[in-house]
Every structure is written in structure tokens, then in C-alpha cells.
Amino acid sequence: MKILHVNTNDIEGGAARAANRLHKGLLQKNIYSRMIVNNKKTDDFTVITLNTNKLERIKTKIRLFLDEKLKSIYFKRLKVTWSCNLFCNKSLVNFINKSNFDIVHFHWINASMLSIKDIKKINKPIVWTMHDMWPFTGGCHYSDNCVLYKEDCNKCKQLSNKKDTFLSGYILKEKYSSYKKKSIVYVTPSEWLEKCSKESFLLKNSNIKVIPNGIDLKIFKKLDKNFCKKILNLDLSKKYILFGAMTSTSDKRKGYDLLKRALSFFKEKFYLKDKDIVLLVFGANKPQNNENLPFDINYLGQISDDITLNIIYNSADVFIAPSREDNLPNTIVEALSCGVPCVAFNVGGMIDLIEHKNNGYLAEPFNIEDLAEGINFVLEDENRWNNLSENALNKAQKDYNINDISDKYIDLYKKILGCDDK
Structure with missing residues (x-):
């Protein structure tokens, strides 16, 4: 069988990393797999882009500009990711339809990778792994507790909180028109996203399966903590809280703002020797103005390669993911694979990953005191930490091994194609 993964980026962003890992996992299983992307950052020959010529790059920029222009009529809209995908990418549709791929596997197709109308024009079976809520909303990627995706999305609070928003309602109707003409198998990485999608107006009667994101356990694995600290030039005597x-x-x-408040409470209530604690942050550089935090902060910047990430995780004593909403964060899967206990709020797909007080701690949603309690729970007792670490490893090996995840997708592909092999 031949599989084509469609994602806007090849390695940048959580969806891209998850899609790329599955793509490589399939290659390891001797499945013919390719990725097609708008933004290619690697030199991987199995990753394709149509943006190699000037005309296609101009077309991409025009689609992006027009989508942004549509949103600009809501000048008080929230500064969050919100996608229209209303302008067609004829070149990509033609490429797919003329190719010999058996299945087209969508991942994150926003930033004008494909339009909503393009979906119904594709003449191949489609699998769609939903990395956020966008496939079944009127434009938002995370609804922020809004449930209008169950109805009509005509009053999107992310666009405007004072009036009907024609654009979001129109997008939902466009999706309905496009989806009903295709037989799409939807996949969610978390049970939370499955529940949301099954409650949605668009997908309530759809074929939806849960398959988590996988990880290469040969890359993300437990290493000697002091060895990793030395590589990063970190103090061996200190404990490191990781966020990224x-x-x-x-x-x-x-939720970085929530983490900062929780750390202040943590110092005040639980930890007097504040010089023994350092906060490690990846995915951001040091700001111009110093942060008002009770602990030293070491900013590691943007990290793009898995080997470096593995060393960073193995230098940490606890990983914190204080998200307000999240699906199945790769960061927690990565941390667990390195034997690092994780602390998060009990929201979204966190409950799939973190077993409360077994491999980490699930705090009451947005209770910063309970988040601080979770940090203390992980750090205060060495024997407990060892047990949490061992359980974290076991969880990753049992549920997120890319070899097992690849097999689940291969079984799904075969079922769609109605054959044992192709």
C-alpha cells in the first residue's frame, strides 16, 4: 500500500512532529509512505513539497493573505489561531488525484494547505488524524469551553463577543457540504477529542477512532541524569523543573502565566531552599525584561531535533504542562518516555497520559495551589520519584511505542482498502 500524509509543515509544530513520526514509523514497517507539505525544513527525500517553484510559493502566499483578510473584518478578534481554509489549492488536489497513492492521510491542513472545498474533490480514501478541534468547528482550533460547535457556530466569541459572526457559521456549513460527499475515517489521539467530535454537529454520525500519537523509544529513552546535565552545562546539585x-x-x-503563579506559591509553601530549584524553558528565548519568578530560569530557545530534546528531558526532575486546553501533547509523551514524571491540569487529553499519583499528578483545573502541590508531590521524596519515573517509562512503552502505533494505522488502512496487503 502507498500512503500520502498531508500536513502544512514537516517538523515544525506538534502535529507536524506527530505526523512525521508516523510517516517514519510506516517506512520502518516497509510501507511506502510520503509526506507532502507546504513548508519543508528538512532535506528528507520522502517529504515532498509543491512550493519548489516561484509560482506555487506566490499562490500559497495569496491564499494565506486572503484568509487573513477575511478574518480582519473582526478587528476585535482574539489573538489565537483561527483558520478559514476557504481558498482552493488546485495544484495539490491535482497532484493527489493523479498520483498512485492508495490512501490520503490528512493531519494539520491549515495555513491554506487545503481548502474545505478541496476535500470533496479528492478521489482517494481519506484518513484524517485530528490534532485539534478545527475539523469540526467554525474556525477555532480550541474552543475555550465554547460548545457552539455542537450547533451552528454562528456566534464565535473568538471573532466577536457582541454580534453574530457570519464567517464562522459559513465555514461550518461549507464543511458540512464537503464532508457529506466523502467517506472519511477520522482519528483522534485522545479520548477527550473523540468525545468532543462525537458531540459536534459535523461529526456526530461519523466513523471516529482513537489512536494516540507514537514516539520512537530508541530516541526518547532514559539516560543518566548527571551526564545530560553536564552536556547542557547545568549544575548537578540542583533540581530542574521543565516547561516547554x-x-x-x-x-x-x-498556561505559562499559570505556571509562574504556581511556582511562586510553591516556593512560599513547600520549598525554602529556592536556590536548589531552576526552571528550564524550551520553545522560547530569554525576554528583554527579566521574569518575576522566585527561581532562576534557563531559556533553551527553540529546539528542533529529537536528540537534543531527549537530553533536555533527561536533565529534568519534573515536566510541567499547565495547558488550559490540549489534545495529546507530544511533550508529555516525550517526557514519560524519558522517565520524567509529569504534572498538568486535569483537562483535555491529559488524563490519557498522566495517571494521577502513579506517573505524575493531575491538578484540579486552573487551581494554581493544586498545581504547586503536584510539583511538590513529585519532588519531595526520592523513593517516590523513582517509582513515578519507572511508571512513566512503563506507560510510554505500553501505550506510545511508534512501532505499535504504526501497526494500528496499517490495520486501519487495510480495513479501508478491504485487503490484507496491497
Whole structure:
């Protein structure tokens, strides 16, 4: 069988990393797999882009500009990721339809990778792994507790909180028109996203399966902590709290503001020797003005390669993911694979990953005191930490091994194609 993965980027962003890992996992299984992307950063020959000529790059920029122009009529809209995908990418549709791929596997197709109308024009079976809520909303990627995706999305609070928003309602109707003409198998990495999608107006009667994101356990694995600290030039005597994401400190959804408040409470209540604690942050550089935090901060910047990430995780004593909303963060999967206990709020797909007080701690949503309690729970007792670390490793090996995840997708592909092999 031949599989084509469609994603806007090849390695930048959580969806891209998850898609790329699956793509490589399939290659390891001797499955013919290719990725097609708008933005290619690697020299991997199995990753294709149509943006190699000037005309296609101009077309991409025009689609992006027009999508942004549409949103600009809502000049008080929230500064969050919100996608239209209303302008067609004829070149990509033609490439797919003329190719000999058996299945087209969508991942994150926003930033004008494909339009909503393009979906119904594709003449191949489609699998769609949903890395956020966009496939079943009127434009938002995370609804921020809004449930209008269950109805009509005509009053999108992310666009405007004072009036009907024609654009979001129109997008939902366009999706309905396009989806109903295709037999799409949807996949969610988390049970939370499955529940949301099954409650949505668009996908409530759709074929939806849960398959988590996988990880290469030969790359993300437990290493000697002191060895890793030495590589990063870190103090061997200190404990390190790790926080990170692609836009870790600037994306409100990732909860960096909540983490800062929790750390202040943590110092005040639990930890007097504040010089023994350091906060490690990846996905952000040091800001111009110093942060008002009780602990030293070591900013590691943007990290793009897995080997470096593995060393960073193995230098940490606890990983914190204080997200307000999240699906199945790669960061937690990566941390668990390195034997690092994780602390997060009990939201979204966190419950799939973190087993409360077994491999980490699930705090009451947005209770910073409970988040601080979770940090203390992980750090205060060495024997407990060893047990948490061992359980974290076991969880990753049992549920997120890319070899097993690849097999689940291969079984799904075969079922769609109605054959044992192709």
C-alpha cells in the first residue's frame, strides 16, 4: 500500500512532529509512505513539497493573505489561531488525484494547505488524524469551553463577543457540504477529542477512532541524569523543573502565566531552599525584561531535533504542562518516555497520559495551589520519584511505542482498502 500524509509543515509544530513520526514509523514497517507539505525544513527525500517553484510559493502566499483578510473584518478578534481554509489549492488536489497513492492521510491542513472545498474533490480514501478541534468547528482550533460547535457556530466569541459572526457559521456549513460527499475515517489521539467530535454537529454520525500519537523509544529513552546535565552545562546539585512547547511562553493556551503563579506559591509553601530549584524553558528565548519568578530560569530557545530534546528531558526532575486546553501533547509523551514524571491540569487529553499519583499528578483545573502541590508531590521524596519515573517509562512503552502505533494505522488502512496487503 502507498500512503500520502498531508500536513502544512514537516517538523515544525506538534502535529507536524506527530505526523512525521508516523510517516517514519510506516517506512520502518516497509510501507511506502510520503509526506507532502507546504513548508519543508528538512532535506528528507520522502517529504515532498509543491512550493519548489516561484509560482506555487506566490499562490500559497495569496491564499494565506486572503484568509487573513477575511478574518480582519473582526478587528476585535482574539489573538489565537483561527483558520478559514476557504481558498482552493488546485495544484495539490491535482497532484493527489493523479498520483498512485492508495490512501490520503490528512493531519494539520491549515495555513491554506487545503481548502474545505478541496476535500470533496479528492478521489482517494481519506484518513484524517485530528490534532485539534478545527475539523469540526467554525474556525477555532480550541474552543475555550465554547460548545457552539455542537450547533451552528454562528456566534464565535473568538471573532466577536457582541454580534453574530457570519464567517464562522459559513465555514461550518461549507464543511458540512464537503464532508457529506466523502467517506472519511477520522482519528483522534485522545479520548477527550473523540468525545468532543462525537458531540459536534459535523461529526456526530461519523466513523471516529482513537489512536494516540507514537514516539520512537530508541530516541526518547532514559539516560543518566548527571551526564545530560553536564552536556547542557547545568549544575548537578540542583533540581530542574521543565516547561516547554513550540511557543511556550507566548501562547496563552499553554498556561505559562499559570505556571509562574504556581511556582511562586510553591516556593512560599513547600520549598525554602529556592536556590536548589531552576526552571528550564524550551520553545522560547530569554525576554528583554527579566521574569518575576522566585527561581532562576534557563531559556533553551527553540529546539528542533529529537536528540537534543531527549537530553533536555533527561536533565529534568519534573515536566510541567499547565495547558488550559490540549489534545495529546507530544511533550508529555516525550517526557514519560524519558522517565520524567509529569504534572498538568486535569483537562483535555491529559488524563490519557498522566495517571494521577502513579506517573505524575493531575491538578484540579486552573487551581494554581493544586498545581504547586503536584510539583511538590513529585519532588519531595526520592523513593517516590523513582517509582513515578519507572511508571512513566512503563506507560510510554505500553501505550506510545511508534512501532505499535504504526501497526494500528496499517490495520486501519487495510480495513479501508478491504485487503490484507496491497
